[in-house]
Amino acid sequence: MNVMAVVKRITQQFMRDKRSLALLVIAPVLVITLIWLVLDGNEYEPEIAIDDVPPPLEEVLQEEFDNDTKEMSEEAAKQELQAGDIDAFLTIKENEVFILLEGSDATANSATLRTIQEAVQSMDAGSAAEPVIAYYYGSDQLNLFDQVGSVLIGFFIFFFVFIIGGISFLRERTQGTLEKLLSTPIKRWEIVFGYLIGFGIFTILQSLIIVSYSVFVLDIWMAGDFWQLLLVTFLLAITALSLATLLSAFANNEFQMMQFIPLIIIPQVFFSGIFPVESLAEWLQILSKLMPLTYGANAMQAIMLKGLDIWDVWQDVCIIIGFTTVFVILNIFALKKHRRL
Amino acid sequence: MSKILEMNKVSLSFGKERVLKNINLSVESGEIFGLLGPSGAGKTTLVKIIVGIIEADKGLVMLQGKKMPSLALMKSIGYMSQSDALYQELSAKENLDFFATLYGLKKKKREKVINKAADIVNLSEELNKEVRHYSGGMKRRLSLAASLMHTPRLLILDEPTVGIDPVLRQSIWEEFRKLKENGVTIIVTTHVMDEADKCDRLAMLREGSVIACDTPDNLKAEQHVESIEEAFLAYGGGFQ
Structure with missing residues (x-):
């Protein structure tokens, strides 16, 4: 009571x-x-600029970056990097892929690199089988x-x-x-x-x-x-x-x-x-x-x-x-x- | 007349400080008993021991022949503390209803006693108002009503008329006398000398000791003075 x-x-x-x-x-x-x-923000969508890239690579890059890649010279790209309009510049120097990252934002850096890697990997698809990834808890959506x-x-x-x-x-x-x-x-x-x-x-x-x-x-x-x-x-x-x-x-x-x-x-x-x-x-x-x-x-x-x-x-x-x-x-x-x- | 309350050699210390020293008091059934003393004399502490909130280190407190503190005996005590112990967000009626429930009154009975208590303190019209909209005097009266509902045999009032205007003070004392006629014993603490004059008997408290205890007239007569104030000074002076 x-x-x-x-x-x-x-x-x-x-x-x-x-x-x-x-x-x-x-x-x-x-x-x-x-x-x-x-x-819970959406995944970061990077933008890059390219120069002197062989057509097959350019094609896959366009595909991975949702046709957002722009053609420009290295000089122009550096200005865009300073302005923060692009996240990276990609070109071929001495037969090697050269990437210039903006570098001040960890999230943008890793997102850019991941996307480029995916593009390069898909170039020689078939040669190495992609690993199958499964999740015990959660999913890749977590x-x-x-x-x-x-x-x-x-x-x-x-x-x-x-x-x-x-x-x-x-x-x-x-x-x-x-x-x-x-x-x-x-x-x-x-x-x-x-x-x-x-x-x-x-x-x-x-x-x-x-x-x-x-x-x-x-x-x-x-x-x-x-x-x-x-x-x-x-x-x-x-x-x-x-x-x-x-x-x-x-x-x-x-x-x-x-x-x-x-x-x-x-x-x-x-x-x-x-x-x-x-x-x-x-x-x-x-x-x-x-x-x-x-x-x-x-x-x-x-x-x-x-x-x-x-x-x-x-x-x-x-x-x-x-x-x-x-x-x-x-x-x-x-x-x-x-x-x- | 029978004794309702007896205190025998009651002492209490808070740490090293001795707040009450060897208090011996007895209160007759049906009288208005005053505890007079300056602030810091130990009035509130003494009163809390009688209510049963604080327990004495030494000595015996007997209420109606039974040893205090006891939850069963608390039902026959009404206590009005120095601060208005009221819930500001609740209406006056809700406050009264809450405390009446704690005293074990059933719903129908509560309705009745709330109206009666409100009538006594003249708050019947304001019962549904929230307490935070009350004036200081109204809160004081409501606190009094909250301690009356369970028709206690002993009513203990700690400075009941502090901050109340003279007209209202008069009417509250009128109330005390009415309650006394109905057989209620009242213990009231005060530091106002002219209020002390209205008590049947009076204990003078100073630095934790009772320096005198008798009817106001006897106290004055014994020291050959005209007022309680002079009597208090005379008794206090004798101790220094």
Whole structure:
């Protein structure tokens, strides 16, 4: 009964506070869209200039570069390179293929070289059989957004739930209502669970919107089951919530709550699979094992990229639930600071 | 009259600082008992011990013959803290409903007690307004209403009239007397001397110790002075 009273109150408060509600849902959607815009761009289409190239080679080059190659002298090409109109100049010098690359843009460089190589290779097609490439996970369609997107969805849900949950619980203390609450016969665990369930309702909503948006609108690589992914993101959000309410006991105001972000939240991104952890020093690897997001991101990647079942990552899921349990119990004890009973 | 509250040799320290030193007090059932003292004297801490939020290091607190703190006994206490402990985004009615639920009142009963409490503090017309649109005085009254709904035997009010204009203060004291007539015991802290005069009995607190405890008239008579303020200075001076 007391738990439900807290849940009802949080729901009422949240519905009145439209801005916080927006922060919880719209902010992650906005950030993920921005990342999508940056990382999910179409493949770079290079343009080159040629001079004195034998007709057979010119033909295949035209084909590979979508008839975008131009004939010009080396001098003219250098000016075009400076202006940034072309990415490379190709000619034959002393019976060898000579390529002058623009060189300042890594993406353009590799795209240009790859296309030229494909063209040169197709010249002597037949002499060497092209290797057949198959993909165990994903496909050649998998781009950077698909790869890091799964981790980022987890991270942003974690981040925004942490901020909103932590500050709400903190405000309970700073506005004096916690003291008033503790003067009633409510038990400490009832407050903690009330918060967990009250915010839980909104995080389910949040996870649903963000995951649906990423999968159906942004078309992120999704090999596994939608509902299983939703369950994992929700569990991760609840972990963030329990961690936030616990840590808010150690902050005296909103500003101090914000100070936990670079200490607790940001490091989790670096260790959660966006960058390879295997190559790191051992003590750093151990550090990554202490972070909830590591397990959440791992499970999400497994479901989204590898198409695995939630049962295949049961260990990760159990550890996330374990983190939540520990945080909740610690939180119930932390409230002893305010009332022994 | 029977004793509703007894405090026996209650002491409390925060770290090295001794906030309360060997407090002995007893409050009779149905009286308005005042705790008078300058800020920092330990009034709020003492009151929180009675409510059960803080536990004393030493000593015994007995409420209705039972040992505090206890969740069961908290039901018979109403507490109004110094700050307006209200949820700004919620309407007055939603605030009252929330606290009434925590005291275990059922829905139908809640409806009734909310209206009654709102009537007492004269906020019946403003019940559906969000608290953030309330004035300071209205919030104070709403806080009072929030501590009345479960008809507590003991009402503990921490500086209830701070920042309230004289007219309203008068009407709130009127309310206290009405509650007293209905058998409610009231403990009220204050640092306003003329308010202390309105209490049935008064404990004077200074630096964590009770320096005197009696009816306002007796306190004045004993020191041969005209006002509580002079009496307080006389008792305090004797200790220095």
